[in-house]
Amino acid sequence: GEVTPGxxxxxxxxxxxxxxxxxxxxxxxxxADVTPETLDRIQEEVLAVSHRIxxxxxxxxxxxxxVA
Numbered sequence: 001g002e003v004t005p006g007x008x009x010x011x012x013x014x015x016x017x018x019x020x021x022x023x024x025x026x027x028x029x030x031x032a033d034v035t036p037e038t039l040d041r042i043q044e045e046v047l048a049v050s051h052r053i054x055x056x057x058x059x060x061x062x063x064x065x066x067v068a
Contacts, residue, residue: 012050
């Protein structure tokens with residue numbers, strides 16, 4: 001943990017339109033409970049989920065007539 005000792009975190013942005021930041025998806029855990037391999041998998045999953053959210057939000061914007 002760079003900010004909080006003993007805590008690890010993984011985050012990915014939630015974007016709308018022209019890569020306009022709207023929020024973030026974040027997962028935190030006790031560092032002692034996460035192996036480096038597990039942390040790698042968590043990073044991949046958090047990024048994949050953020051991509052799915054971004055795609056769904058983009059689809060929602062388009063269906064509502066919003067300009068991206």
